[in-house]
Amino acid sequence: MAKTSAVEKNKRRRKTVANQAAKRAALKATIMNQELPIEERFQATLKLASLPRDGSKTRIRNRCEVTGRPRAFYRKLKMSRIALRELGNLGKVPGVVKSSW
Secondary structure, three states, rough: OOOHHHHHHHHHHHHHHHHHHHHHHHHHHHOOOOOOOOOHHHHHHHHHHHOOOOHHHHOOOOOOOOOOOOOOEEEOOOOOOOHHHHHHHHHOOOOOOOOOO
């Protein structure tokens, strides 16, 4: 089996989350509905547990689009602080001006 990078894993997780979102939401709504019988809610819990783990939105990790770095991530720019600094120094990020770095 070939090794996959963390960036590729994250892309695969995003696709899985998109595909599973409606099904997971329906099962969660069934589980939380107190008016349904306990057996039906328990069956929904089992179905939710049998779905792939990577279908959960919490499994997605924000990663830098440039380097793939998972830490110090700026959501607005979709890059890490290191990539932001390098590209900012080169003048490749619109609206970013070099100060006294």
